[in-house]
Amino acid sequence: MIKRIIIIMVFAISLSLDSAGFQSKEILLDLKPDERQSITSKVVVKMITQSNYKKISLNDSISALIFANYLKSLDGTHIYFLDSDLKEFDKFKTRLDDDLTLGELSDPFAIFNTYMKRYRERWEYALSLLNHNIDLGKKETYQYDRKDLPYFKNMQEANLLWTKRVKFDLLNLKLANADLTVNKEILKKRYQNFIDQSKKMTNQDVFQLFMNAFTISVDPHTNYFTPAKSADNAIRMSRSLEGIGATLASENEYITIKSITPGGPAYKTKRFHADDRIVAVAQGKDGDFQDILGWRLQDAIQLIRGARGSLVRFKILSKDKKISDRPEVIEVVREKIILEEASAKKEVKSYYSNGKNYKIGFINIPSFYMDVADYQSGNPNYKSTTRDVKLILDSLKLMKVDGIVVDLRNNGGGSLQEAISLTGLFIKNGPVVQVRDSRQKIRVDDDLDSTINYNGPLAVLIDRFSASASEIFAGAIQDYGRGIILGNQSYGKGTVQTQIDIAKAIMNGNDNPDLASGMGQLNLTIGKFYRINGSSTQHKGVMPDIALPSLIPSSRYGEDTEPAALPWDTIEGTKYTPVGSLIDLLPSLRSMHTQRAEEDKSAYTYFEDFDAELNRAEHTKTLTINEQRLKQDRDISEQKTVDRNNLLRKAMGLPLVKKGDSNASTDDLDFSKREAGQILTDYIFLKGVEK
Template identity: 45%
Template sequence: MIVKKSLLVLLPLLVGANFIYTQTFDNQPKTDLTPTSDQSKVSVLIAQILSQGHYQKTTLNDSLSSQLLDNYLKNLDYNRMYFLASDVQSFEKYRYQLDNDLKDGNLAAAYEIYQIYKNRALERDTYVAKILEKEMDFTVDEYYETNREKASWPKNTDELNDLWRKNIKEQALRLKLNNKKWDEISKVVGERYKNIDKIISQTTSEDVFEAYMNAFAENIDPHTSYLSPARSANFKIDMTRSLEGIGAQLREQNDYTTVTEVIPGGPAFKSKQVQKGDRIVAVAQGDDGKMVDVIGWRVDEVVKLIRGAKGTIVRLQLLSSNADVTAPPRELRLVRDKIKLEESSAKGEIVPITHNGKPFRLGVIQIPAFYANYEDRQKGETNYKSTTNDVKRIIGELQNQKMDALVLDLRNNGGGLLSEAIDLTGLFIPDGPVVQVRNSNGSIDVLKDNDKSQAYTGPLAVLINRFSASASEIFAGAIQDYKRGVIVGEQSYGKGTVQSQLDLNRYMQGTDKLGQVNLTIAKFYRVTGNSTQLKGVTPDVQLPSVFSAAEFGESSQPHALPWDQIPASNFKPVNNISEKLVSVLEKNYEKRLQSDADLKELQQQINDAQKARSNTKVSLQEAKRRKEREEAEKKNKMLAAAEEDVQDNPVDTEAASTNSEEPKKKLYNLKKDDYLKETTRLIADLLLAAK
């Protein structure tokens, strides 16, 4: 409802029902990649939409032009491995011109820059083939810097060649450390770049246009984007979650296909072995298929390999998001399946613990997404499938099992339906405002829970992590602001913006598909007036986090919209949680952090992971790298040995029915989940403090 209301305000101000553009340019460079007349027209339309219709009105000026040039070059050549310094200097003539070009529909600069990038990329194939002719010397003590985002552009071809020599040597050494012979190493790396060249050679005008428009959109905010007609069609398919595959959203990032979202209910989610930020380096079909190296591939080509019929097997080689640059990939076997709403459902169970010598029965509900079956809802069915209805039902079941307190697990919940976040909050508060929404015209909507009844009034904890976002942050923020429950875990993601999808064919005459714009049109605010944007929700008790906000989260995005405030809404806290109580919980946690072996080990693992990720300079000497790998493998074996006596899938004997059905597997194992384990301790502390 919010999206539709905002669009009614926005769109008539932007363009008429039929946008007509007639100006053309004859001075476009004569290359194998040139813009079409439709693309020139669409660029003007997109510039209007993004400057006038975006939540944060943007002026097309010299400052934006300068940022656009830098962002376009960064997107094309992130590690500064293709353009020479002389190339970049030649682009300076466009630094303060691109804003005017956007207004006029002149795409000459964008295509000229891309053509030079394409030529430079294709030149690399000859050099790579040459240096792979002879086995490299891995006894030389030299290093390669893997992160060149802020490095200087190579001054000349000799400097560029040496940079590429080290780059290829690093890739070859990875394979050598996996016991590959030089002939195989040379073949794998050579084919990798032949494939990259093939992809670059097949670049279309549509690809260049999309890349340039997104370089523009990203300068306004990270969630505003342009999708070409082909990608727009894929986006609509993905939104229905009807494709059969592994259930992960992917994007190209620095030569890797990177996981940006793990879809609840899909095979990747169920495996619990795929996380945001993981990089896919190879894909194989079936149990016996050959691994196909996909480094440098276009994401849509990688997706074609991963997607497949339900029940078939795909194997992936992954570099973990928290692993250092020298780590070997791990292999994961997944059975493709259709991602269904039901598989994203909330699930709950009783987790018995003993704390300070006292037994407690804690209810834990896992909420992977905010979902609802709108068809059943529109039919008037009262028990339609939804997050709120499922959680309400589970609470009743847990209460029948005499639970003492409730934990809601929102880790890795990337959001979903705003209405469900509001309704779910209503299960735990009497009534009142839940979230405020400020639209692009400055108007503020206060969205409320109007149901005075509550499904649960007892002690409550909400567990969040860095990847809890959007609707999750609205719910957790409301529970915190009403002082209804204690928030535990990591600072959340910080996505406090609302997007709408605009089909460009609605605003421009013509029969050809023009693609779509995903446009940020509103921002979320908590009932206190604080935005969830950028900062997210800070837990009352903050547990160790392997991911910093600067690396993963909204604040890691260069052009994220800022945090700000609006007036507080009229709400009445229930005051179940006081500052004094939070202080007691924090002190208890700090004591355990100093003495509890599991928490100390968790903190050490996090410190090791952060240190490893910060190391972007790697040795190209085989002896050093082997020693580093042996030390890492030794530490991993020690950790695995410490967990050998932990049962992987304990069963819930209490949940076994009387008709001799098999006991169902437990959702949680506290011996392997330090975050939930500490959360259960904290809510037990809360129960003891209340007595």
């Protein structure tokens, strides 16, 4: 994932400016840590070093890792700091561990204040260039991603690069509007917004950044949250309830979509995806778009929020698009996110295969949810995944489906108990998962209900974003031989976390009211999941019996991409009795799947082409500053997208579309789901032949 692109250029010989001598008007910032943060730092260090599943001692090696992660979070593309800054920071490299332990936070704050000084220098300078004539006719190249290059040697080198950014921004706007004066005003507002937003930074922001650098150096799922972030995390983003239903993050100065809340307004459009970048937001049908590039996350959220039933429009750059490509405009009607809409859903599809008609039921499970408050209050009608799926199974049996596919794609997990009880709907009883705690004690969690709610043909569809509880369910179904696992290698999140309110944890009889609030929350890793066969789901996840193509690059996502992730390992398997075996059928199922792929390669060509285009976009670090070339590249990119999508439409039996067609956005292009149902019909056919 690209980490912080903020870019903007400066100085050209054609500009009548003394770039080397430019000085920002207002660049001083002197944020300082407070006493509460000092105490929090010491407490978090103590909790992690004493109670985290992954045993660590803070030392110079960990300090160097924290230092690298902190710098990466501030200036990951090397467009702000000077080499002289890094030389000055070198003294901090091996003492951040001591700073954390002692609660002495002046070092990380000093680094941040220098970063903010450079940040404002760059944007003030970029803003000043717009008051002069700019030569856009000269052919140049602009390297916007410098993460593999050294930091700037001096201010002159920084100015040369930033000049090119200003030119690029102007040309990019010119492709849509030739009025240079208007485009300069747009950029002035954008650049000024970067400066204005930086002035809103608080010591809480700095503390969160530094603690993130610390915890990610330990493991990817041990996290600290400031009080504000803790409130957001508690509802997995009020943001998911504040307008469109999406988890957002600020990356590379873009407000980026990290996940879509199932059942929410964004989800219903079927046009938003993880890693899409929001370029601008407009209110209503006719409101002007407001550029939000560089905005603080919370400020962008305030703009995206609105009354239920109101319309908001977005300009979106999808993850496979370069920053020079034309954004897509998407309309969303805001609404309150109703949790029922994130519940399990059913769908029935008809297939004609091997000379027979089949009805396949699909159950999409977006998460493993449970209304704990209702359950604890004794409400017999409490909401849960298992209860909902049980009702769906009864409905599908009445519809006389021939088989069922449980779709766990994009299901990041949830309640462990629900993963266990859901497994119990498909097996008689027995162990489902093993958990080893930080004391190395192993607990086996069983399904104790001997009722089988569905014993027919079963497949489970997973992808790279199926994690945690999803992996427990899929792993158990695979170990019992109860169904076919289809899709892609799952995420590999096999660790257990507990949420600790730091203030409550340290009070412990101490009535100091100053510690009663404002300390934040620690998500601490306390255990590790293991399948009943003894294999950990950590790092490796669950491997499918038959792999299906995917748009998710496994090299970019998954636990095995996290440097500090716990490793895969095994323990002794627990005693269980498989209910079936796929060993004899899998070769034939794979052969039939491969034969379909050979007969119509268009869908697989689509996935291969998308992957190639994504790789090209990721490895493109230099752009041409030339209007004709930029326009040509944009037109080529848009036509490539149409041609690529038509490959998938052909494979799905849908009519082809032309560039500019808008009536195709609601068509079902879920190839993996369709092929999963097809594989299950093959299984049913082969089982029939076997009989």
